[in-house]
Amino acid sequence: MSEDKFDAIIVGGGLAGSVAGYILAKAGLEVVVIERGNYSGAKNMTGGRLYSHSLERIIPNFAEVAPVERKVTKERISLMTDQSATTVDYSSNKLGVKGKDSYVVLRGKFDRWLAEEAENQGAMFVYGICVDDLIIEDGKVNGVLAAGEEMRANAVILADGVNSLLAQKIGFKKELDAHEVAVGAKEVIRLDEKTICNRFNVKENEGLAWLFAGSCSGGNIGGGFLYTNKDSISLGIVATLGDIGKSEKSIPELLEDFKKHPVIQPLIAGGELEEYSAHLVPEGGYSTIPTLYKDGVLVVGDAANLVINIGYMVRGMDLAIESGKLAAETILKAKERNDFSQASLAHYQQELENSFVMKDLKHYKKFPTFMQNYRIFNEYPQMLDEIMEKMFMVDGSEPEKILSKAMKPAKKVGLLTILKDGYKGVKAL
Structure with a gap:
């Protein structure tokens, strides 16, 4: 590396950015991560669940040293009305099996720890600075403009979150539709x-x-x-x-x-x-994934809209981690060839397609459209509430068959409507 040029600049010190920095620095590359918050995780607030499988392959047994809160061993899903909730509860030690487990995390603590792990490998983190623009010369991204200064690199990774203005500036992604975020x-x-x-x-x-x-x-x-x-x-x-x-x-x-x-x-x-x-939070799924690479630049994590929401499960952290890993590995191969062109960085897209990231996103690509059904949030919670009320309330009135108790609330929604929605839901999954 020349004195004024890094191997890679990473914009954003969240999970994807820190993982990319960790892998690149561990391989001996000169890498800087620029985070606009006062520390990694200062700007992150996701609900707080990390599926461990992707990070486990990068830092084995990470949960033994990382500031995780609790291992998830109980799952609940509720459909709510104003005064009640119909709930499915699943408790099992199977949820804690290594490699298939998940943890509740507080991102302020967890992201800071992961950034420190990357720093221990040699990555440089710069905090409290916003990247204003990308340096583009002859169609290639050659660095960033931050705090009025130019910083140059062979490759830039955009890990700057769902509202990635930098990705929008270079035409990778459009401003998200109101129903996609x-x-x-x-x-x-x-x-x-x-x-x-x-x-x-x-x-x-x-x-x-x-x-x-x-x-x-x-x-x-x-x-x-x-x-x-x-x-x-x-x-x-x-x-x-x-x-x-x-x-x-x-x-x-x-x-x-x-x-x-x-x-x-x-x-x-x-x-x-x-x-x-x-x-x-990006909600559009597979159909909203933007352009992910070009000469000298890659997009990862939330900036690439890599989030899955299928109602009973919300995932983003494991996808962000894997995308950061694959982006870093792509840059390592580009470094070996001394070729950071679009053709060289296409390896990132290929590896994403072969990974669980794109396979899962493709599998559930119809679900965001299915979730735009307002009956899920209105009629169905009310229907279940009425069914449960009839099943469990005892007032001395004449007994009624279970099927009859269920059919009356269901008919309010419409039996054919329920069948159609059920079919669409199963098909989307």
């Missing part, structure tokens, strides 16, 4: 460790991941989430931008209503608000 708001509510274990019936270091749909998002496209940390609860709401403008309530108001719901309120009683944050 959501805004999430989250509170971290402090509770002592013993209280969390008792309230959620979990053991020490084991935890719960709980997703909600229905009234929590005001009946609009979106949902709620609850994750148990060691001594706090991560509780939040996500709603698409397309629905926020026509909603009667703002995101903060929906979050307050969520906290007061009869199911949620007892779980956070006595808790102390520790943190409040908001963040944009």
Whole structure:
């Protein structure tokens, strides 16, 4: 490397950026990561669940040393009305099997740890600086402009999040449609460790991941989430931008209503608000993936819209980690050839296509469209509530067959409509 040129510049110190920096520095390349926050994770607020498989292959046994909160051993999914919730609960030690396990994390802590791991390998991190533009010469990205200074590199990795202005500037991605991006708001509510274990019936270091749909998002496209940390609860709401403008309530108001719901309120009683944050989340899936490479530049993580939301499961961290890894490995091969052209960096796209990242995104590519069905957030939670009420309420009236109890609420939605929606849902999965 010449004195004024890096092998790689990474814009963004989140999971994808730090993993790319870790791998490149470990291989001996000169790499700098530029993060606009005061530290890695300062700007990140995702609900907080990390599926371990991708990072486990990069840093074996990472969970033994990383600041993870709890291993997820309980899954819950609820359809909510204003006063009730119909919930599916799955508890199993199978969820904790190594390589198939997942962890609740607080990104401020976890991302900082991962950045430090990259620094220990020799990556340089620069904090509190915003990258204003890319240096483009003869059609090739040769570096960045940051804080009024030029920084040059053989390759630049854009890991600057869902609203990647740099990727938009070079024509890689368009501004996302309002129904392709959501805004999430989250509170971290402090509770002592013993209280969390008792309230959620979990053991020490084991935890719960709980997703909600229905009234929590005001009946609009979106949902709620609850994750148990060691001594706090991560509780939040996500709603698409397309629905926020026509909603009667703002995101903060929906979050307050969520906290007061009869199911949620007892779980956070006595808790102390520790943190409040908001963040944009890509929701469009496979169809919204932008151009991912060109001469001298690659796009990874949320900047590449690599997020999967299939209602009962939301994934982004494991995809971001894998994309950062594959981008770094592509640059290592380009370094060997001393060729950072578009043709050389096409290896990144090829490896993504062969990885779980694109295979999973393709598999679920129809689901974002299916989730634009407002019955999922209105009629179906109400239907299930009425069925459960008829099943469990006893008032001395004449008994009724179970099928009859179920059919009356179902007919309000329409049996044919239910069949059609069920078929579309199965097909989308």
